[in-house]
Amino acid sequence: MLEDLSERRRAAISTPGTLEERTWHVFGRLMRLDPASWLPELVRRALHRRMSFSRQELDSLRLSLWEGVAPPPARQTLLRRRALRGLLYPAAGELRRGRVTPLSVLRQRLARRALEGGPLEPPTEVGAILRTSRRVLYVLPVLDQELEMEVPCDRDRDAILRALDAGLYESESARLQRKRFYLILLYCDRRSTPLSVARLRLYKENPVLLRRALAHRRGLDTARVAENMGLLRWRKMPGNKAEPEA
DSSP states (O other), rough: OOOGSOOOHHHTTTTOOOHHHHHHHHHHHTSSSOOGGHHHHHHHHSSSOOOOOEEEEEEEEOEEEEEEEEEOOHHHHHHHHHHHTTOOOOOOOOOTTTOOOHHHHHHHHHHHHHHHHHHHSSOEEEEEEOOSSSSSEEEEESSSSSOOBBBBTBBOHHHHHHHHHHHHHHHTSSSSOOOOOEEEESSOTTTSSSHHHHHHHHHHHHHHHHHTTTTTTTOOHHHHHTTTEEEEEGGGGGGOOSSOOO
16 A cells, blocks of 8 residues: 555655654554454444444455545536536635735636536545445544645535545445445544534534535435544544553
């Protein structure tokens, strides 16, 4: 897996104290162990409930680090429709010669891109994805930098919503049978990344917000989605020897 990574990523992994270095070593250590010794416990600590995993499911476990996941086609269709109607609210424009690009200009650019048929929202990178025959678990690791809180085409579309949307789509599109999807924010403490922690808690405690943010999804059980979102501190992560477990 290491040889498949970019030079920048490999350099970050070899630098002590970086998010990449911790992610690589913690998840790498876990994957060398029997999943029965840590996967059920990881889920329990993050979601505060116990889940049973069969031996067959545990043996099917696969790990992917820093994978780019694309938004669902329905999301791109919705963005394209809104762009052509001038209804998007993009992130603040860049500064040029001391002036911010006007909203009207940003909307024109998005409308042109929509007419050209290109995607308006790029893929998002998920730090760690754990896949079994029955479940998909997206883990968003952070240390001292916040998750992205917007994308160029949508100032309200944060990294949590992007990962949630992509993960739900993957679980729904699974061959043979639909998989269960879970999303976990892996963080140090609230002081290091207060916005990311607060945002996930906001969605978890107010599922109605998910219905509005994922308007392109029909019949979404937002209560179930919120129930399957969780927070976990690095020091409580099974296999993390960088900090004492509590």
